[in-house]
Amino acid sequence: MKAAGLFFVVSSGSQPTAPSVRLVRAAAGGLFGVAICLGLGACGPGGSADEQGEQDDELGTADDELGTADDAADADDTDEGGSDDGDDSSDGGIIPQTDMAAAVPCDHYAQDCPEGEKCVPYSSSGGGFDDLRCVPVLGDQAPGELCEYDSIFSANDDCDATSYCWYVEDHVGECVALCLGSPDDPECPPGSNCKVTAEDVLALCIPSCDPLAQDCGEGMGCYWAGGTFECVETAEAKPLGEPCNFINSCAPGSSCVSAESLPECDGWSCCTLFCDLAQGDGACEQAILGTVCVAFFDDPLDPDDIDVGQCLLAP
Numbered sequence: 001m002k003a004a005g006l007f008f009v010v011s012s013g014s015q016p017t018a019p020s021v022r023l024v025r026a027a028a029g030g031l032f033g034v035a036i037c038l039g040l041g042a043c044g045p046g047g048s049a050d051e052q053g054e055q056d057d058e059l060g061t062a063d064d065e066l067g068t069a070d071d072a073a074d075a076d077d078t079d080e081g082g083s084d085d086g087d088d089s090s091d092g093g094i095i096p097q098t099d100m101a102a103a104v105p106c107d108h109y110a111q112d113c114p115e116g117e118k119c120v121p122y123s124s125s126g127g128g129f130d131d132l133r134c135v136p137v138l139g140d141q142a143p144g145e146l147c148e149y150d151s152i153f154s155a156n157d158d159c160d161a162t163s164y165c166w167y168v169e170d171h172v173g174e175c176v177a178l179c180l181g182s183p184d185d186p187e188c189p190p191g192s193n194c195k196v197t198a199e200d201v202l203a204l205c206i207p208s209c210d211p212l213a214q215d216c217g218e219g220m221g222c223y224w225a226g227g228t229f230e231c232v233e234t235a236e237a238k239p240l241g242e243p244c245n246f247i248n249s250c251a252p253g254s255s256c257v258s259a260e261s262l263p264e265c266d267g268w269s270c271c272t273l274f275c276d277l278a279q280g281d282g283a284c285e286q287a288i289l290g291t292v293c294v295a296f297f298d299d300p301l302d303p304d305d306i307d308v309g310q311c312l313l314a315p
Helices: 047-051 071-077 282-287
Strands: 118-120 129-137 146-148 165-167 172-177 192-197 202-207 220-224 231-232 255-258 269-276 290-294 309-312
Touching: 118 165, 118 220, 172 202, 192 220, 202 231, 255 309, 269 282, 282 290
Parallel strands: none
Antiparallel strands: 118 129, 146 172, 165 172, 192 202, 220 231, 255 269, 269 309, 290 309
16 A cells, blocks of 8 residues: 555654644655654653653654654654653642552553553653553543543553543643554544554554545644544645645645656645546646646555545656
């Protein structure tokens, strides 16, 4: 399932955040991404900037090519999801800490913890997510609802037994479903896809979107984010044909592709339109003269993506 000849490496050095601006930089010879968390979204759950800079295997990474964004992520030494001093204590919220010595390993696909507990990712070393442990189920917030998160050390939250607190800023995030099933056949609720990274420690069901319908909220666009289409904040909303450096530099409904894929482009890459293969080449001919609607996927895994194309030079 290769996406229209484009190859992305998305790494923000920590948890990706749907409300944040994730910038994916293009390079010569194809698109190679470097994602940076900015602005509203936290780059990880509560913890220090050092913790976050070491989380190289976060969700949103494509094809196991990790570490490309290390320098960019480490250069941003502000901690938007917790304190700068590495203090992993709770800040007086309802989520208590757990004795780290009592950590019990588990299988997050099987959810084989004792009754009243769930298997979630955490940091055993003070760096990134590197192991799994059983934690008590302390709340009943369902996927899609707001949650409170302690830290990556305790991994305590108030999500229900089926979900984990993600997209965290200042200890508040959103519950996302945990992938069930097995590594070879993960299961997620409808409208989401299992994204697995950090050597299978992180396996979460990330909500997906439709690049043709552009069904994201205001100020957001549906972009290819390394494994699935996700709602990401639009960074610059550049028009079709304009040079772009990041996938979300382009206006919603379009994407950043390498210059050699287009008739004209004054940079390494430029914005082009998502198109509907079922509707033929008409939209492309009007949008960018000399392009046709080319399938985004060689072999789409998701039947909903079968008609997704991009306006490119004829192959």
